[in-house]
Amino acid sequence: MTRGENSSPIWDSIRRIAETREQRLQRQDVPLPAVDKETMLHRYHPDYVEDYFAVLQVGPNKGARVAKEIAAVLESPTILPSELQPFTPQHKADVLVIGGGGAGITAAIFAHDAGANVLLVTKLRLGDSNTIMAQGGVQVAIGADDSPIDHFQDAFAGGGKTSDPHLLRFLVEKGPEAIVWLEKIGVIFSKDENGEFLLRKAGGTTHPRVIFAKDYTGLEITRNLIDELRKRDVRVVEMMPTVELLTDEAGRCTGAVLMDYDNGRYTAVQAKTTILATGGSGRLHMAGFPTSNHYGATGDGLVMAYRAGAEVRDMDSFQYHPTGVIYPPQMYGLLVTEAIRSEGGQLVNDRGKRFVNETETRDFVAASIIRECREGRGVTVESGDCGVWLDIPVIEKVKGSNYLKKRFPAMFRQFQRFGWDIRKHPVLVYPTLHYQNGGLVIDGSGETAVRNLFAVGEVAGGIHGHNRLMGNSLLEIFTFGRHVGVVAARRAQETPFGALTLQHLEAFTAAPRWAGVRSPILLPNYVRKESA
Amino acid sequence: MVSIDIMGKTYEVPDDLTILQALWYVGHKTIRGVGCLGGFCGACSTVYRLPDEGYKLHVGLACQTNVIDGMSLAQIPFFPSKDTTIYAETVKNEEELLLEVYPDTQKCISCGVCNRVCPQNLNVMGYVLKANNGEFQTTVNWSFDCINCGLCAMKCPADISPNLIARYVRRQYALLSLQPSRLLATRIEEIRKGKYDDAWRELFADLG
Numbered sequence: 215m216t217r218g219e220n221s222s223p224i225w226d227s228i229r230r231i232a233e234t235r236e237q238r239l240q241r242q243d244v245p246l247p248a249v250d251k252e253t254m255l256h257r258y259h260p261d262y263v264e265d266y267f268a269v270l271q272v273g274p275n276k277g278a279r280v281a282k283e284i285a286a287v288l289e290s291p292t293i294l295p296s297e298l299q300p301f302t303p304q305h306k307a308d309v310l311v312i313g314g315g316g317a318g319i320t321a322a323i324f325a326h327d328a329g330a331n332v333l334l335v336t337k338l339r340l341g342d343s344n345t346i347m348a349q350g351g352v353q354v355a356i357g358a359d360d361s362p363i364d365h366f367q368d369a370f371a372g373g374g375k376t377s378d379p380h381l382l383r384f385l386v387e388k389g390p391e392a393i394v395w396l397e398k399i400g401v402i403f404s405k406d407e408n409g410e411f412l413l414r415k416a417g418g419t420t421h422p423r424v425i426f427a428k429d430y431t432g433l434e435i436t437r438n439l440i441d442e443l444r445k446r447d448v449r450v451v452e453m454m455p456t457v458e459l460l461t462d463e464a465g466r467c468t469g470a471v472l473m474d475y476d477n478g479r480y481t482a483v484q485a486k487t488t489i490l491a492t493g494g495s496g497r498l499h500m501a502g503f504p505t506s507n508h509y510g511a512t513g514d515g516l517v518m519a520y521r522a523g524a525e526v527r528d529m530d531s532f533q534y535h536p537t538g539v540i541y542p543p544q545m546y547g548l549l550v551t552e553a554i555r556s557e558g559g560q561l562v563n564d565r566g567k568r569f570v571n572e573t574e575t576r577d578f579v580a581a582s583i584i585r586e587c588r589e590g591r592g593v594t595v596e597s598g599d600c601g602v603w604l605d606i607p608v609i610e611k612v613k614g615s616n617y618l619k620k621r622f623p624a625m626f627r628q629f630q631r632f633g634w635d636i637r638k639h640p641v642l643v644y645p646t647l648h649y650q651n652g653g654l655v656i657d658g659s660g661e662t663a664v665r666n667l668f669a670v671g672e673v674a675g676g677i678h679g680h681n682r683l684m685g686n687s688l689l690e691i692f693t694f695g696r697h698v699g700v701v702a703a704r705r706a707q708e709t710p711f712g713a714l715t716l717q718h719l720e721a722f723t724a725a726p727r728w729a730g731v732r733s734p735i736l737l738p739n740y741v742r743k744e745s746a
Numbered sequence: 747m748v749s750i751d752i753m754g755k756t757y758e759v760p761d762d763l764t765i766l767q768a769l770w771y772v773g774h775k776t777i778r779g780v781g782c783l784g785g786f787c788g789a790c791s792t793v794y795r796l797p798d799e800g801y802k803l804h805v806g807l808a809c810q811t812n813v814i815d816g817m818s819l820a821q822i823p824f825f826p827s828k829d830t831t832i833y834a835e836t837v838k839n840e841e842e843l844l845l846e847v848y849p850d851t852q853k854c855i856s857c858g859v860c861n862r863v864c865p866q867n868l869n870v871m872g873y874v875l876k877a878n879n880g881e882f883q884t885t886v887n888w889s890f891d892c893i894n895c896g897l898c899a900m901k902c903p904a905d906i907s908p909n910l911i912a913r914y915v916r917r918q919y920a921l922l923s924l925q926p927s928r929l930l931a932t933r934i935e936e937i938r939k940g941k942y943d944d945a946w947r948e949l950f951a952d953l954g
Contacts, residue, residue: 338781338905339789347782356929363945379953383946390933395928400920403885409925430891433786437894437913438920453778475777508782543811544764548784623891627866628785631810730899737777740770 215621224541224642227564227593230601231640234566244568253577258581258588260645261531261680264503269724272721274663280529283498287513287733288520289725294471294480294716301460301714303469303484307333307449308706310470310485311701312456312515316432317691318491319439319670322448324699325489331704332448335472337433337510337736339456344493344672348432349551349597349624352425352692353416353685354389360421362665369686372418372444372556373651373679376528379705380658381677385686392692393425396507400438401428414556416684418575424639424685429551429624432688438672454481455514456630459488459522459667460714467522467667468712482714486706487666489698490515491691494650494672497738500532504547504645514734515673519654522718523667524662525709528652531680536561536579538646540601544632547646550604551625552576552684558612563591569602573595577681580645593642601642610637615741649687651678660698666709670698748815763801765792765808765819779823784808788895791865794819805863805897825896827907830914836870837922841880844918848911853904860908862896870898870908879912882919885912 251256256262268285270278280288309325311318314336322334336342355365364387370377397403403425404412413422427434443450453475460469469484492515496507505511520526537550555561555572561579563569563586570582586592587600594600610617618637619626629636636698653675660668671691678686726729748761752767758769766783769776781789790808797816803850806823830847834840845851851874860870873888890911899907 223932231940235825342787342789343779344782347784347786356927356933358929358932361942361945362933363942363949366949379950383950387937390930390937394930394934396922397924397930400917400924401926402890402916410929411927428890430786433888433893438917441831441913441917444829506784508787509780531803543762546798624786627891628810631785699865737775738777740767741773741775742771 222593224593227603228639230564231562231605234562234610234669235605235608237603238560238562238568238608242583244571251675254581254585255426255577258584259577260503260534261502263501266606267530274523274525275520278526278529281500281502281532282531284513284516284529284531285295286494286725286731287498287517287735289722290728290731290733291725292458292521292719293734294379295730296328298471298480299716301471301482301620303714304481305330305483306334306711307483307485308484309333309702310335310488312470312488312492313343313491313656314323314338314340314403314452315491315493315669315691316345316436316439316688317695318441318489319697320692320695321489321491321670321702323439323443323446324696326446326448327455328700328703330703333451333485334443334448335451335454335483337453338452338575339452341440342508342510343436344511345432345688347508348688349429349549350373350553351414351426351431351685352393352682352688353424354388354393354689355386355421355423357413357421357423360423362389364420365389365423368419369683374680376679377675378676381656384697385677385690388693388697389689392689392696395575395696396435396438396692399442401435414553415573416556416572417552418683424553424556426553428551430689434687438486440653451557455734457734457736458716458719459518460716461522461664461718462712462715463744464665464714465718466665468643468714480530485710486711486712487668487702489668489670489702490654490673491695492673493670496647496650499737500647503534503645503647504538506535506547506549506648507647510737512735512738514736515669516654517734519662519664519667519669521722522664522667524664525655526652526679527655527675531651532647533576533651533682534580534645535646535648536576536583537604537643539641540599540644541642542597542629542632542634543595545628548628548646549646549682550641550643551622554604554606554609554622554625557621558609560608562605564593565591575681575683583643583645595642601644603640604643605640606642607638609686611612637705649682651680651682659701660694661701666705668698668702670694713716720733748813750813750816751818759813761813763813765806765811765813767789768813769808771857778866779808779821783809786893787895789823790896791822793822794817798943805865807865807895819865822897823899825900826895827910828900829910833918833921840882840918841924844877844914848914850904850906851911853906854878854905857903859901859903863897863901865895865897866893868892873912874906874908877915882915885915886919889916
């Protein structure tokens with residue numbers, strides 16, 4: 215049921231791609247452009263467009279360069295009404311976990327198992343997160359000729375040598391144990407006939423080391439995590455966003471304020487330690503880019519922690535995943551997993567020519583696509599958006615028919631629902647906002663500059679430097695989630711409940727340059743202006 | 747533009763929108779019934795009827811379904827189901843336990859309605875019957891792509907929750923039957939025994 219194949223410019227272009235497919239079968243490395251990687255990024259990557267950034271004027275990182283959208287939410291006044299104080303806690307917990315994605319659930323499980331009384335709160339349903347959408351897989355160095363050292367070096371180089379090396383070492387060294395745990399709780403990964411993991415290669419790496427569960431890796435992991443959590447005596451509160459943290463007279467974190475969507479009421483939670491696992495910020499649409507992120511990825515955790523005194527880092531660095539969909543239009547912004555390129559999918563311009571080695575790091579591939587469009591070799595659709603073709607049918611030319619349906623059932627379905635057969639036709643792609651490379655500064659135990667406030671997952675920074683490799687974020691939430699959960703539980707044993715105040719908000723009463731903004735944002739607003 | 751009816755109110759919307767985009771277009775501020783926007787999370791289950799079709803009820807995910815002229819729709823963001831987290835310790839009692847914790851598994855009347863409503867096009871009835879027969883591995887394979895949207899449970903005339911039975915069987919199967927990976931065990935042993943310690947020291951010395 216492919217859409218009408220007529221003589222529009224789009225279909226002319228698609229036919230050119232089909233005509234050059236046979237020639238491109240012998241995939242050889244594309245000769246690199248005459249510029250080096252650094253120059254390429256400087257010229258074409260959004261991280262280097264000065265207009266997209268602002269310098270912070272308030273808070274712990276005053277003077278730092280961050281994305282404008284981030285500056286706006288970090289500097290703006292709270293959404294919390296001022297007359298709520300003093301707070302009487304409706305909930306008490308040793309450990310409060312904020313966020314119901316992979317990082318939050320993992321931390322909650324390990325905090326509970328370390329003896330803590332745990333409360334997990336999440337603004338949507340338990341499991342609603344970027345984790346559940348992860349298709350590509352988890353990167354872990356288990357191949358016989360691979361090693362944690364190689365994994366470290368690939369990730370360090372891929373991130374522009376800006377990662378915190380100690381955090382990165384923890385990630386790669388603890389990775390294998392985290393995977394053993396996932397298997398132990400029932401996660402079914404894709405295996406070969408001998409029961410060993412199938413491995414695929416991430417962009418910018420030296421060995422195949424990405425394990426996966428078809429292209430439902432995040433879904434398979436999340437549903438098992440949820441079930442593991444529910445087996446335990448952990449209180450879970452859903453559909454209740456956290457709107458501010460609470461601190462005592464010494465500036466230590468002592469809990470949080472929640473809001474009930476259904477009746478608008480506020481609730482205070484008193485906690486000995488607090489773990490922020492609120493994820494990323496793609497739904498703030500940095501520089502106006504579309505995003506592959508979950509509906510809830512609005513950077514709330516960053517905002518709350520920043521106001522409480524935590525520092526951020528690298529908030530001028532975002533991952534633009536090279537292959538976000540431009541056409542068909544209903545799928546605008548949706549991600550095509552990197553695994554497609556890993557398995558032989560090709561990036562092709564309007565002339566039917568490849569222009570980049572598809573398995574380069576994401577920042578470089580994204581910059582290369584932007585270059586094609588800027589220099590007139592892209593394909594422009596009716597909406598005015600430009601993109602290049604991701605030739606997916608070429609995969610089956612090499613790996614045989616039915617390969618796509620078997621290995622990528624999720625993707626096959628997504629496109630089939632809109633009448634697009636990825637076995638026959640390429641997909642038009644352009645970089646889409648995918649991952650917050652930076653985040654809250656954490657130490658080796660995941661603690662922020664605010665005592666008793668921990669951060670884990672995408673909200674935390676420092677692990678991936680300026681560019682994350684495929685599969686390293688899933689690995690991060692399990693390695694660090696396990697660790698931070700235990701550390702926070704132990705800390706809670708020696709920590710009394712503290713006073714519940716909002717004194718840290720005093721510096722954030724007005725931000726004239728972001729007129730009208732109040733934060734945290736909680737949910738994006740896509741309501742058409744004329745209809746509101 | 748097409749005309750669609752959202753819970754009884756009629757609106758004109760552009761024809762290339764998904765149902766969710768149409769909700770935003772007409773002014774709905776979505777909180778429930780929206781999630782990953784990519785077809786993975788099962789939050790945006792939606793039912794609709796089309797004109798001139800009489801009784802037929804269609805289902806879909808709001809983020810993955812194009813609007814159709816004349817459609818009348820409502821979202822079902824949550825469907826109550828009985829849940830359990832008790833698993834068998836040995837292969838001997840796993841089938842028995844399934845029927846204890848999910849006795850509804852035996853009530854399937856093979857009507858096939860679940861297959862018709864599954865937005866993932868899974869053989870839902872097939873995997874329920876296989877589970878009932880103790881063929882857990884088949885249930886695992888046939889149900890693997892389930893996104894737990896709950897539409898099958900909503901439609902089942904025998905009040906079965908196939909999505910939960912499937913999750914239970916997959917976990918039960920994995921907990922008892924998965925063989926641990928040798929590659930993983932070897933690597934962990936190597937790390938524990940310090941095989942990479944020298945390389946780490948060198949590497950960190952270089953980093954300063």
